[in-house]
Amino acid sequence: MNASDNAVSRCWSCHGPVNRGAAFCPTCSAIQPPHACDPFRTLGLAPGFDIDSADLEQRYFARQRELHPDRFAANSPREREYASRHTANLNDAFAMLRTPVKRAEALLAAAGHATGTGETDTVADEELLVEAMEMREGLAEARSRSAVDAVVAAQEAKTDACIAALSRAFAAEDRAAAARLVLRLTYLQKFATEARERRGRLTAA
Amino acid sequence: MSGLLQIHEPGRTPLPHQREDMAVGIDLGTTNSLVAFAEDGQAEVVRDSRGRALVPSVVAYLERGVVVGEEARRELLDEAERVVVSVKRLMGRGYEDVQRVAGQLPYEVEIPADGDGGMVRLRVAGRTLSPVEVSAEILRAIKARAEAALGHAVSRAVITVPAHFDDAARNATKDAARLAGLETLRLVNEPTAAALAYGLDEAAEGLYAVYDLGGGTFDVSVLRLRMGVFQVLATGGDPLLGGDDFDRLVAEHFLRQRAGVPGDAALTSNEAKMALISARLAKECLTDQDSGSWTIDVGGRPSRHDLDRATLEALIEPLVARTLDITRDVLADAGVTPAEIAGLVLVGGSTRVPMVRRRVAEVFGREPLDDIDPEEVVARGAALQAEALTRGSQALLLDVTPLSLGIETMGGLCEKVMPRNTPVPAARAQEFTTYQDGQSAMMIHVVQGERELVAENRSLARFELAGIPPMAAGAARIRVTFAVDADGLLTVSADEATTGVRQQVAVKPSYGLSEDETAAMLRASMEHAAADMDARLLREARVDGERMIQAVTAALRVDGDLLDGAEREAIAGVVEALRRTLAGDDRGSIQDAVETCNAGTEEFASRRMDRGIRAALKGHSVAEVAESLSGEN
Numbered sequence A: 001m002n003a004s005d006n007a008v009s010r011c012w013s014c015h016g017p018v019n020r021g022a023a024f025c026p027t028c029s030a031i032q033p034p035h036a037c038d039p040f041r042t043l044g045l046a047p048g049f050d051i052d053s054a055d056l057e058q059r060y061f062a063r064q065r066e067l068h069p070d071r072f073a074a075n076s077p078r079e080r081e082y083a084s085r086h087t088a089n090l091n092d093a094f095a096m097l098r099t100p101v102k103r104a105e106a107l108l109a110a111a112g113h114a115t116g117t118g119e120t121d122t123v124a125d126e127e128l129l130v131e132a133m134e135m136r137e138g139l140a141e142a143r144s145r146s147a148v149d150a151v152v153a154a155q156e157a158k159t160d161a162c163i164a165a166l167s168r169a170f171a172a173e174d175r176a177a178a179a180r181l182v183l184r185l186t187y188l189q190k191f192a193t194e195a196r197e198r199r200g201r202l203t204a205a
Numbered sequence B: 001m002s003g004l005l006q007i008h009e010p011g012r013t014p015l016p017h018q019r020e021d022m023a024v025g026i027d028l029g030t031t032n033s034l035v036a037f038a039e040d041g042q043a044e045v046v047r048d049s050r051g052r053a054l055v056p057s058v059v060a061y062l063e064r065g066v067v068v069g070e071e072a073r074r075e076l077l078d079e080a081e082r083v084v085v086s087v088k089r090l091m092g093r094g095y096e097d098v099q100r101v102a103g104q105l106p107y108e109v110e111i112p113a114d115g116d117g118g119m120v121r122l123r124v125a126g127r128t129l130s131p132v133e134v135s136a137e138i139l140r141a142i143k144a145r146a147e148a149a150l151g152h153a154v155s156r157a158v159i160t161v162p163a164h165f166d167d168a169a170r171n172a173t174k175d176a177a178r179l180a181g182l183e184t185l186r187l188v189n190e191p192t193a194a195a196l197a198y199g200l201d202e203a204a205e206g207l208y209a210v211y212d213l214g215g216g217t218f219d220v221s222v223l224r225l226r227m228g229v230f231q232v233l234a235t236g237g238d239p240l241l242g243g244d245d246f247d248r249l250v251a252e253h254f255l256r257q258r259a260g261v262p263g264d265a266a267l268t269s270n271e272a273k274m275a276l277i278s279a280r281l282a283k284e285c286l287t288d289q290d291s292g293s294w295t296i297d298v299g300g301r302p303s304r305h306d307l308d309r310a311t312l313e314a315l316i317e318p319l320v321a322r323t324l325d326i327t328r329d330v331l332a333d334a335g336v337t338p339a340e341i342a343g344l345v346l347v348g349g350s351t352r353v354p355m356v357r358r359r360v361a362e363v364f365g366r367e368p369l370d371d372i373d374p375e376e377v378v379a380r381g382a383a384l385q386a387e388a389l390t391r392g393s394q395a396l397l398l399d400v401t402p403l404s405l406g407i408e409t410m411g412g413l414c415e416k417v418m419p420r421n422t423p424v425p426a427a428r429a430q431e432f433t434t435y436q437d438g439q440s441a442m443m444i445h446v447v448q449g450e451r452e453l454v455a456e457n458r459s460l461a462r463f464e465l466a467g468i469p470p471m472a473a474g475a476a477r478i479r480v481t482f483a484v485d486a487d488g489l490l491t492v493s494a495d496e497a498t499t500g501v502r503q504q505v506a507v508k509p510s511y512g513l514s515e516d517e518t519a520a521m522l523r524a525s526m527e528h529a530a531a532d533m534d535a536r537l538l539r540e541a542r543v544d545g546e547r548m549i550q551a552v553t554a555a556l557r558v559d560g561d562l563l564d565g566a567e568r569e570a571i572a573g574v575v576e577a578l579r580r581t582l583a584g585d586d587r588g589s590i591q592d593a594v595e596t597c598n599a600g601t602e603e604f605a606s607r608r609m610d611r612g613i614r615a616a617l618k619g620h621s622v623a624e625v626a627e628s629l630s631g632e633n
């Protein structure tokens, strides 16, 4: 086996050469079976934390248009199956890249750096613990929709700042700092969900 | 940008534009079913000579044969015991499910024998029928209606299902279509189909909520419409909540008023049917009038009952409140506030109830869109999708899983493999290991639902992973992949990581029909089964043959210089032979010609691979090489 055997595979339809990882045969245009690849590549992006979400979404939709099994309704079961697998990968990649937390985790994992957001990890960061507790209390005390809105606005400002800090940490290749910020962002977002639920209950009442 | 001017898009075989093969959209409802077709993005509902689009989803098994629709509904008055209504509620359901609502169902049900597939059976007019067979009768009638209107055979359809239908109910629907001689192009979720009907007509953009309360089921979905993409953000519902339940509450109210009428102690399923008929009539009348009076006649003992709208509203209030709770949860799941919704679409006959409209409008703080008839909108959307799938379209439906997928772990707990609202198609792999030395098999139990205990979720399937190579406990690494396709259907595959042994997993559905059963039903009940099957295989062979011609032609264009004149002629010969078989109807000779074509191009293919690999070694991508060469030709 040499490098070129790995780089080129055989099109199942016209039996000609196809670059490994290409979704379509360059000769006969037949859809090819998907290969595992990182979420950035799946969406045609260079790995990095800073992503324009409108651009990401446009890429996602454009690829869906090419690869969704509904586009292959008139083709063979085999092609529909490949399309289905491509789209499943695409959905996964999009889910991973669209949220800053998961995107950061993917980058850290690719760099071999563990993150502390698993459920069993204990939080060592004192500062973060105190902050989380204060936010919870603030939310528990909010008894009207406008009070919840005020708490949410404060949390959103913090989230934005945290994402900006995360971007700087990745730019400086400071992975330890990035890992800490990912944890903080996870907390902020969990809190946002709780706030939304609380607001929903107040609306209902 | 020349890239925009493609003749046809990559990988897709354009279909010949022929009306004779038009695919239809079918809304297979609990109460009513209907069929529509679409041409050039315009959907049209098929109507009978009197202009009626709705076919009651009622089947009567009479002495003179099986009748469906209005005619069957009339039999409810004379021979209720021969009539089946609301069979959709039993699709993919087990005996235990039905027992949960026992005493409320106007059916005689039968406990399935062991190994018989867990789906409940109905006893009607001396026959034992599965819900799939009854649904197939409705689909047959619908198919015939479409064929009469279009003037040609109809063999393919997009069929809608409640978004909240689980895997078993979806499979059951596909089985019913197969029995009726229909190929299911796609199962589309009812609220998504409704959004499609609205979105295409109005070129809408933004967030839409679809609230669908029909006869038997409730669904609510939040979608984002953008550049022709219909992206479902979240969906929720209750597969056992609908107008039928309103009817049941009203019937119970009437029967309470009758308390004391002697001889009423135990209602038969027929008498329950009679009470439900009056209840439904009363409910529907109270949409337009404030009060009224109705009769129920049970066992020749008639009684009169007054009902006003306020009382009706008090009776159904808990159910309406439940739909609103689900609606708020779905909005939260979608991460959307009611104020952000640009359009509220009401679907289903039960949204005609004034209180339902009022309360839903309150939640969203806006009036619903009602340009399209709420009873027809789903079928229209299905027809548009049928056209999109067969003729091509820029619209794209991106749907999600309605329920979380999980597996049973120690202690009867459920471990989630795929959360609800995951975009489909989706695949998740999960690793398992053995807990005993030398263990060669393990059982895996897949469930659907949101609860923590397996017992509180719906069992989907069990399967055994066998043939695990003997290893120490915990050493085997078995990767099980759960894949959910665009129809929302689950498939499972497994491989052992250390040995690379791959397994096709035979999944035994908890509430399905076995392959044998389906085959037997096909044989027993469908005279055209063989012909339909042949037609389908022929179509598949054609698709394959056309693909082959396209592939070889493209290869000749790009790499033709690798052949000498005689070789090129030989290949042209086998391609021409294949082309000739495609003009005929003989599947065997098409397949033979494809094989000959394959063999005849083998040497050509290996020269092309050599060239590709040499190019790759020089650092050129295959695409570049192909492009430069096709430029020369």
Ligand SMILES: Nc1ncnc2c1ncn2[C@@H]1O[C@H](COP(=O)(O)OP(=O)(O)OP(=O)(O)O)[C@@H](O)[C@H]1O
Binding pocket: B028, B029, B030, B031, B032, B033, B057, B088, B213, B214, B215, B216, B217, B218, B242, B243, B244, B280, B283, B284, B285, B287, B347, B348, B349, B350, B351, B352, B353, B374, B375
């Ligand atoms: N004017 C009305 N007022 C109140 N309810 C009505 C009215 N018209 C129809 N309904 C109710 O609507 C229900 C049927 O609606 P629809 O035809 O949309 O259901 P379906 O599509 O058959 O059911 P599903 O979508 O749940 O499978 C019945 O329960 C019927 O009683």
Ligand SMILES: [Mg+2]
Binding pocket: B027, B029, B030, B190, B214, B215, B348, B378
């Ligand atoms: Mg309906």
